Amino acid sequence: MGRLPALLPLPSSLSVLLCFPWFLSIISVLTQDPPAQVTIYYQPNKTPGASQTNTASTANYTGAAAYDTTVLNPPGLPNPMPALQFGIQLTNRGMIGMSIPQAGSFMGFSIEMSVANQVLGKNSKHIQVPFLNLMSNLVKRSGGVHIRVGGNTQEFAEMVPSLPNDRIILKDTTNTNNPTQTPPLEYTPDLLYMMRNISDFLNIRWYLGIPFNDTNWRLQIAERGEEILGDYLLGLQAGNEPDLYVRHGHRPQGWGPSDFLSEMQSLVSAIQNSANSGSPYAQKYQRLLIGPNVNTGDWTPEMVWDTGFVDALYDHLLYLTVEHYPADNCAAQFHTGATVVDPQTEFPNYLTHQAGRNLISPYLNSSAYAQSKGKKFVLFETNTASCGGFPGISDSFGAALWGIDYALQLAYSNFSEALFHVGGQNVYYNPFTPPPTNQSTFHQWTIGPIYYSALVMAEALGTTGSAQVIDLSANDGNDYTPAYAIYENDVPVRVALINFMTDNSGTSAYTASISIGGGDTGQPASTPSSVKVKYLSASSVSQKANFTWAGQTFGDHFTSDGRPMGEESIQTIQCDSTSSTCQISVPAPGFALVFLNDKALEESTDGGNGEGGEATTYSTTAVTKTMNTATIDQEVLATSNGHRAGDLVGRMGSTSRRSSGARAGRGVKGMDMSMVVMGMISIQVVGGVLLDGVW
Structure with a gap:
């Protein structure tokens, strides 16, 4: 399956201090004539006579949407008020109107392909420890998690053998073909190896997407996905919001549902040709297509069903899928010229039971239709609002309550799964957000309200797969x-x-x-x-x-x-x-x-297995950044006398790795094996994978 190469065993601890470029630079400074003025900092409580420095408050963050500080006013109490005491009468032999059986993995995640290397890990040998811990919490409660890696950025993605500096994803930021400014990508098979390594730790199963920007079908992601992920590959999205293709300039005027069906049939033919040409994987993945993934923008699902879509592709369709957001913040985020939505005015619309019911009502017919065809019906991408969500709504406790009610209403309405979207630093609605790369050594992750919704849903539905809502x-x-x-x-x-x-x-x-x-x-x-x-x-x-x-x-x-x-x-x-x-x-x-x-x-x-205890957690075994890893508060640093050191030493160092020309010792396939003397970091091999994170 193309696993990682065997790694040489490493000692559990290193007692030898390694020579660092910055240390040599300090020697250079001290030997100048006259010597430059420097300040030496000792590790608190480790050097005799050293006193611990008090930590200043963290500097205010004024950048990315993921950390926006906007707090809205909660809506006033309803008038008239609801009754504050009421009865709930349950029967002990089922109830009329219960949903189909649901699994605890009902609420999964959709990760935009362009940020997979931020959320999942740097590459197959550096997996994000916080991500593993977050998923382990859910696996403990539900038995498994389903994750899609795709979105707008999958549509133009192209697999290449390798990229510089062990990258697995490279964005073409000069070419943004979508209104949400998501760039085309190049990616390597190592993205898939990283996903498989994650699945070897936890029961996580994946959705991928076949690029649909033209009909010169690029099937590498399906071929290698089946080869590398095996049974952990759940399905292959074919077309992402095709009802918006014309509006976004990806198809000519007049292109419609029948044309989409024709292109889907062309895709199936290409897969079958691959199978006939000797592909050992196409025979299986040709049955894993999922669609039509309409956003109910310019088409309704019924417009697709009316083309004979399901019957024509029946043997190749795994699930029937749609994508939907309750609102959008595109005007504010991308200056589309439309009326900007006021989050304060919009907030009450998320805080009623009717919110979820209204979102789902257009799909009740399709949900029933999917059951009549023996297919699962999946909400393949959703969140509080498209184009990144709303400040003060998407990142509030109200969003957690909305997410619970929405997910339970979806389960009750016979959807079989719902994936809540994860974007980059520029969105408000993320269930979880890693820190910006240049802050990853002193900041940890930010967990959003939708992740709390996922925890609740996992526990509400449990692990039996027989839960009816x-x-x-x-x-x-x-x-x-x-x-x-x-x-x-x-x-x-x-x-x-x-x-x-x-x-x-x-x-x-x-x-x-x-x-x-x-x-x-x-x-x-x-x-x-x-x-x-x-x-x-x-x-x-x-x-x-x-x-x-x-x-x-x-x-x-x-x-x-x-x-x-x-x-x-x-x-x-x-x-x-x-x-x-x-x-x-x-x-x-x-x-x-x-x-x-x-x-x-x-x-x-505890998964019903009687084992009890806490979820499996993962510790740091490697770091991807070994330069400038000492944790120093930003305000302390700003008022220190170390801000001119670069002027004194020329090429003393840089926050950009290798830019100083000095390179530390290296181990397996680009893994930097140097240790930071002041850090509490041990390097271990765990299951052949080096986990990436910071304590």
């Missing part, structure tokens, strides 16, 4: 207090409760009284004596970062290594045996996941 239309269908029940084998196992309101006084918290059987259900009462509850909490729907899920958090901007921080807190609620009800309070704002039995909790937290 029903929208309870609770509290007389009130939009601010939605509730869902999750059944397994006709037995209620979990209840999901959302409160979209914000009220710090506590008077807008509501109490749901849950009963199972009894009453007028015609079934014996089976309300448990107690239930377990996990809460997703924040002070306001407009709060940014530091949300807690069962008492644990991923912190603020630049603070996460992918592992939850804090002690887990699971509440035990005693139920009323006299009334056969369990009283569950949900704060304003907040979310509660109620586990109706201990087995349901086990399935959602």
Whole structure:
């Protein structure tokens, strides 16, 4: 399968100090006549007589959208207010209207191809440790994660044998053929090896995309994808938002759904020709196509179905797919000339149960149609808003609640999966964002609200693959207090409760009284004596970062290594045996996941295998940047006397690797094996892969 070459064993620790170019430069400075003035810094608490320097507050970040500080005002309380006490009556033999069975991997991710080398890793030998930890949290709860690497940038992508400096992706930033300014790419097979190495650590399965910019089909990504990923290759997207091709200048005026079908048939013919020409992989991947991936922009899905799309391609279509965002911020982000949307005005539209229902209603017919054809129906790309989302909405606690309600509504409406998009530094909606490259040695990752939504969904659906979701239309269908029940084998196992309101006084918290059987259900009462509850909490729907899920958090901007921080807190609620009800309070704002039995909790937290314990986590074993790795606060550095050192020493050093002309010792295939004396970094070999990250 083209695995990594065998690596020579390395010692667990190095006691010999390596000679660094910057050290030689200091010697050069000290031997000048007269000697230049320098300041020597010792590692705190490691050098006798040295005192530890206090750390100044982090300098304000004023750059990328991913760290925008905009905080909106939470919407006012609704008028009239919903009832703050209401009952939820469940039956113990299933309920009419439940969804198809759903897997815990329902909520996955779509990573824009152009940023895969930032999110996943530098290359197949340098995998991002925080990414592994984040995915491990989900695998622990759901059994697996599905990820698409693609998007607009897949459409013009071209595989090449290699790129300079061990790169796996190279962007042509001089040519942006899309309105979102996503560049064409060159990429190497090492991107696929990196994905496969990730799957060797965790149960992660992948979607790729065949370029659709013209009909001179480039099948290398399908060929090598099948060869390298094997069973971890889930499917191959064919066409990304073809209903927008004409609008974006990628097809001539008049090109429509029938033309798209013809091109899909041309693609299938090319794959079959490849199989007939001796490809050992085409016979399999020709059955992995997914489409039509319309964005419901200039076409509706029905316009594609009406061409005979499914019947004509039936044996080659794995899933039927669409892409959809509830709104767009293109006018503000890319100056399209359209009216700029005011996020403050838009914010309330995300904070009602009707938001998810309205998004899904155009697809209910297609969802039923897919079932009639025996195909899964997948929302292949979505998030809070296209063109990067909205500041103050997409990165707020409100987005986490919106994401939960949206995902549960999708599951209830018989979608089989939904992928939430991940972009670069210039978007607001990322579930997770690595720090900018030039800050990766002293900043960690930023975890967005949509990742919290994914954690909740993984636990809500569990690992059995038999979870069925029903929208309870609770509290007389009130939009601010939605509730869902999750059944397994006709037995209620979990209840999901959302409160979209914000009220710090506590008077807008509501109490749901849950009963199972009894009453007028015609079934014996089976309300448990107690239930377990996990809460997703924040002070306001407009709060940014530091949300807690069962008492644990991923912190603020630049603070996460992918592992939850804090002690887990699971509440035990005693139920009323006299009334056969369990009283569950949900704060304003907040979310509660109620586990109706201990087995349901086990399935959602340890995969149902009884092993218990925490998710597998990964430690740093290598660093990709060994120059300038000492952590120095920006404000401290700005006021120090070291800012003129470059003037004194000529080519003393640079933040750009190799620009000083000095090269450190190198090991396997470009791996820089030098160690930073002041760093707490050990170099180990783990499963043949060197993991990339910073403690």
